[in-house]
Amino acid sequence: MGQRSMTEALQVDRRRFLGGAGAVVLTLACGDRGIARTFGVPEPVATEQVFSAWLSIDARGMVTLVNAEAEMGQGTNTAMAMLVAEELEIPWGRITTVPMTARPIYTNPAFGMLKTGASLSLKGRYLQLRQLGAAARQMLVEAAAQEWKVPSQACRAVAGEVHGPDGRSTPYSSLVAGAASLPVPQDVPLKPRADWAILGKPQARIDMADKCTGKARYGFDKTVPGMVQAALVHAPQFGARVKAVDSKAALAVAGVTRVIALDHAVACIASTSWSALQGADALVIEWENPDPAAVIDDAKIDAMLRNGVAGKGQGRNALIPAHKVGDPAAGFAQPGVLAVSAEYSTPYLDHACMEPTSAIAHVRPDGIDVWSSTQSPAMIYHAAKLLYGFEADKVRVHQQPIGSSFGRRAQIDGELEAMVLSRIMGGPVRAIRARSEDIQHGFYRPASRSTLRGAVKDGKIVAWSHRCASQSLLDNYARYFREYGIDLKELDKLTGPAGASGFNFAPFDLMSVDGTPSNAIYAIPNVEVASAKIDVPIPTGWFRGVGQTNNLFATECFVDELAYAAGQDTLAFRKVLLSGQPRFLAALDRAAREIGWDKKPAKGIGRGIAITNMSDAVTVAIVEVAASKSGFEIRRAVLAVDNGIVINPDVVEAQTQGGFLFGLGAALWGRISIAQGRVEQTGFADYRLLTLQYCPALTVIQMPSDDPPSTISEAAATVAAPALANAIFAANGRRLRDLPIARDDFECRATVA
Amino acid sequence: MADIITVTVNGEPRELRVPPEMPLVWALREELGLTGTKLSCGIGVCGACTVHVSGKAVRSCVTPIGEVSGPVTTIEGLSSPGGLHPVQKAWIENAVAQCGFCQSGFIMAAAALVDEAPGAQPAELLQQMTNICRCSTFSRVRLAMMVAAGHGAKIHD
Ligand code: FES
Numbered sequence: 070m071g072q073r074s075m076t077e078a079l080q081v082d083r084r085r086f087l088g089g090a091g092a093v094v095l096t097l098a099c100g101d102r103g104i105a106r107t108f109g110v111p112e113p114v115a116t117e118q119v120f121s122a123w124l125s126i127d128a129r130g131m132v133t134l135v136n137a138e139a140e141m142g143q144g145t146n147t148a149m150a151m152l153v154a155e156e157l158e159i160p161w162g163r164i165t166t167v168p169m170t171a172r173p174i175y176t177n178p179a180f181g182m183l184k185t186g187a188s189l190s191l192k193g194r195y196l197q198l199r200q201l202g203a204a205a206r207q208m209l210v211e212a213a214a215q216e217w218k219v220p221s222q223a224c225r226a227v228a229g230e231v232h233g234p235d236g237r238s239t240p241y242s243s244l245v246a247g248a249a250s251l252p253v254p255q256d257v258p259l260k261p262r263a264d265w266a267i268l269g270k271p272q273a274r275i276d277m278a279d280k281c282t283g284k285a286r287y288g289f290d291k292t293v294p295g296m297v298q299a300a301l302v303h304a305p306q307f308g309a310r311v312k313a314v315d316s317k318a319a320l321a322v323a324g325v326t327r328v329i330a331l332d333h334a335v336a337c338i339a340s341t342s343w344s345a346l347q348g349a350d351a352l353v354i355e356w357e358n359p360d361p362a363a364v365i366d367d368a369k370i371d372a373m374l375r376n377g378v379a380g381k382g383q384g385r386n387a388l389i390p391a392h393k394v395g396d397p398a399a400g401f402a403q404p405g406v407l408a409v410s411a412e413y414s415t416p417y418l419d420h421a422c423m424e425p426t427s428a429i430a431h432v433r434p435d436g437i438d439v440w441s442s443t444q445s446p447a448m449i450y451h452a453a454k455l456l457y458g459f460e461a462d463k464v465r466v467h468q469q470p471i472g473s474s475f476g477r478r479a480q481i482d483g484e485l486e487a488m489v490l491s492r493i494m495g496g497p498v499r500a501i502r503a504r505s506e507d508i509q510h511g512f513y514r515p516a517s518r519s520t521l522r523g524a525v526k527d528g529k530i531v532a533w534s535h536r537c538a539s540q541s542l543l544d545n546y547a548r549y550f551r552e553y554g555i556d557l558k559e560l561d562k563l564t565g566p567a568g569a570s571g572f573n574f575a576p577f578d579l580m581s582v583d584g585t586p587s588n589a590i591y592a593i594p595n596v597e598v599a600s601a602k603i604d605v606p607i608p609t610g611w612f613r614g615v616g617q618t619n620n621l622f623a624t625e626c627f628v629d630e631l632a633y634a635a636g637q638d639t640l641a642f643r644k645v646l647l648s649g650q651p652r653f654l655a656a657l658d659r660a661a662r663e664i665g666w667d668k669k670p671a672k673g674i675g676r677g678i679a680i681t682n683m684s685d686a687v688t689v690a691i692v693e694v695a696a697s698k699s700g701f702e703i704r705r706a707v708l709a710v711d712n713g714i715v716i717n718p719d720v721v722e723a724q725t726q727g728g729f730l731f732g733l734g735a736a737l738w739g740r741i742s743i744a745q746g747r748v749e750q751t752g753f754a755d756y757r758l759l760t761l762q763y764c765p766a767l768t769v770i771q772m773p774s775d776d777p778p779s780t781i782s783e784a785a786a787t788v789a790a791p792a793l794a795n796a797i798f799a800a801n802g803r804r805l806r807d808l809p810i811a812r813d814d815f816e817c818r819a820t821v822a
Numbered sequence: 823m824a825d826i827i828t829v830t831v832n833g834e835p836r837e838l839r840v841p842p843e844m845p846l847v848w849a850l851r852e853e854l855g856l857t858g859t860k861l862s863c864g865i866g867v868c869g870a871c872t873v874h875v876s877g878k879a880v881r882s883c884v885t886p887i888g889e890v891s892g893p894v895t896t897i898e899g900l901s902s903p904g905g906l907h908p909v910q911k912a913w914i915e916n917a918v919a920q921c922g923f924c925q926s927g928f929i930m931a932a933a934a935l936v937d938e939a940p941g942a943q944p945a946e947l948l949q950q951m952t953n954i955c956r957c958s959t960f961s962r963v964r965l966a967m968m969v970a971a972g973h974g975a976k977i978h979d
Pocket residue numbers: 860861862863864865866867868869870871872881882883884
């Protein structure tokens with residue numbers, strides 16, 4: 070993921086004239102090689118076609134920015150607008166964003182492809198969008214200077230106007246046409262942080278009012294003229310195929326017009342969503358199931374995971390060394406060490422996005438339009454090229470705001486289905502599915518097993534061993550492309566290093582060891598990490614927090630176990646481990662002070678700590694629970710976070726709260742179980758999700774620093790489970806090493822009673 | 823074929839030619855174009871589809887249009903000509919929404935609670951708010967509910 074230098078020469082590129090009705094607009098495009106521009110006069114086209122580039126300024130001085138990052142609750146609409154507004158010198162409130170129609174020029178420089186994810190939105194855009202704003206400002210200033218026949222040094226941009234000598238001023242909107250003939254300036258200096266007026270301060274989300282009045286539109290709300298609804302039913306057993314379909318009952322449902330059998334699923338086509346869903350329900354499908362011997366269930370998976378951590382796997386399932394520091398064998402063999410071992414496990418999890426999976430596609434002889442709530446627009450146009458041979462500029466992916474994703478909509482399974490069905494139907498098709506389909510055909514956080522061994526001497530950890538086993542995210546991700554005859558190697562070539570399976574360069578899956586001490590923050594002299602993958606036909610994918618959601622649980626709980634084994638206070642024990650990490654120490658101290666660590670809690674009350682360095686940020690959580698033999702209640706949680714330079718503290722707080730509670734809900738009840746080769750859960754009734762009655766009082770302490778901005782919500786999601794498990798142990802002495810935490814004989818009680 | 827069903831939505835009588843079993847959520851979204859009401863779980867668990875029928879919160883995914891017996895208010899009709907509903911104001915001031923997909927349902931549920939029982943105690947209100955938010959905006963939902971119900975910003979202690 071090479072960060073492309075944004076100081077490369079800015080290049081001028083005359084693109085087509087574009088404009089909004091009645092307005093002269095200045096459009097700047099910032100591609101991967103720099104900033105280009107177009108200038109325009111009105112052209113009456115639909116909004117989705119107006120913006121071929123980044124930025125436009127209309128006759129009223131209102132600035133519209135194309136948001137090239139998906140907005141899915143993490144606040145990119147607001148953050149991207151803030152970056153531009155700061156350098157463009159416009160008041161907050163004079164800028165709005167529109168979702169992009171995807172094009173390669175919008176590629177995220179930190180990602181190397183057009184994709185939203187891995188907490189890279191701010192990292193990739195931080196410099197790029199400020200440069201864009203600065204270049205536009207400079208051109209407007211220059212235009213005013215030329216009009217007034219004064220040196221541009223005598224003019225400056227102030228709140229959407231250019232001010233010149235003798236108190237004269239003119240609004241940006243009157244300068245746009247003049248700026249048209251000017252070259253795009255190179256290397257405009259950016260404002261020093263001390264001069265920031267918008268960045269670093271809490272700014273209201275620009276889409277908040279729309280989201281609270283029902284005006285916000287998501288992919289699920291999109292309609293296009295002439296579209297039909299297609300409700301999909303997928304093979305219940307992983308790997309099963311359609312054998313025969315009896316569509317009589319489905320076709321008898323009013324509004325149902327056609328039933329289309331694909332290889333892995335059957336689609337019921339109708340004029341309305343409800344008819345399509347009812348028709349899908351009425352389908353009688355015979356499946357060709359996989360060989361019964363190959364049909365998996367939880368017990369088989371567990372046996373494979375145990376085999377994996379025991380080092381009994383063969384070939385591609387062998388336990389592979391992933392990380393080594395010092396001499397672990399010698400570390401464990403030292404005289405006088407206290408050795409401890411423990412096993413941890415985590416289950417499969419579904420994203421359970423609020424917005425159901427849906428996508429609209431229109432495949433025509435001359436090109437394709439896709440409208441969807443996607444994190445991976447580039448994957449869509451690349452896949453379309455491999456499917457139908459269209460070049461990227463013939464495939465228009467219209468980004469729609471996402472109603473929560475957490476990694477799920479990085480997968481383009483719904484978009485592929487919509488494209489294939491549209492091609493068959495010869496018109497636009499909206500592919501939808503019932504919630505039961507969504508939850509049974511997700512891309513799950515893989516189940517895992519970890520075996521840990523630790524040696525403590527003189528109150529310090531002197532050796533650490535972590536063996537973990539799970540499915541590989543990367544081997545499984547993108548497997549579904551094969552359904553469509555798409556060659557993954559070809560897809561990789563198009564998507565680049567961050568593409569379909571391009572991260573998979575190590576013999577082990579890097580993500581599968583994330584959250585083990587291989588991402589070292591602790592001072593441990595001897596460490597070994599080994600990883601084994603198991604092969605089962607369950608689709609897996611990125612899940613908010615990714616590998617850390619598995620391994621950090623084991624790591625952070627085991628640190629706790631070692632502290633107790635050494636007879637030490639867990640806070641003091643961790644501080645020794647963090648002696649070389651001032652940012653982590655500061656956050657840990659701050660969180661401890663906030664929760665009142667110095668005061669010993671009453672009997673039955675316990676506190677647990679968890680720490681992560683995910684996304685290059687510092688995240689510390691301390692959870693306080695009241696626990697008895699039969700149950701527990703989560704009273705309080707404190708999060709201290711240092712995510713470098715903060716763009717919008719209000720959004721950082723919201724994302725930290727939300728990320729942590731997301732992780733907490735998963736820790737409490739999250740479990741996808743597998744029986745007879747399929748997912749057992751059918752929806753939100755049997756896949757229990759968090760509600761507010763169980764939420765602790767939550768304090769978020771922000772400790773910004775001068776490091777580059779990083780985001781926080783994925784990290785906050787990963788610390789919840791270990792902090793909770795550690796708190797429960799502190800409260801009642803019960804060490805819970807298998808997620809989820811709540812169980813029939815140990816329930817989580819509401820905090821609101 | 824379906825009979826004509828008459829229902830008042832956001833103060834306007836509307837005639838729909840749909841089967842009476844059609845869930846209200848689909849009638850609102852696809853027949854009337856009112857997409858502010860969302861669908862998520864489809865089985866009455868998450869509250870994303872909450873609307874008011876005769877001022878009471880109902881989950882429109884499990885409410886057949888034929889059984890709707892009073893006027894329907896959706897998120898699009900919650901505010902009055904005088905301005906936003908106090909719950910909406912509290913929601914915006916406290917920046918509750920993240921992705922926002924669940925928020926119409928939360929706001930409709932909270933508005934019904936606050937309007938029905940003015941002066942209700944915080945715990946009573948919070949107990950009844952069983953909506954699901956996958957972005958997990960619960961900390962701010964609590965805050966905004968208390969503000970809207972006139973309990974100020976203090977929830978804990
Ligand atoms: S969609 Fe109606 S309650 Fe979930």
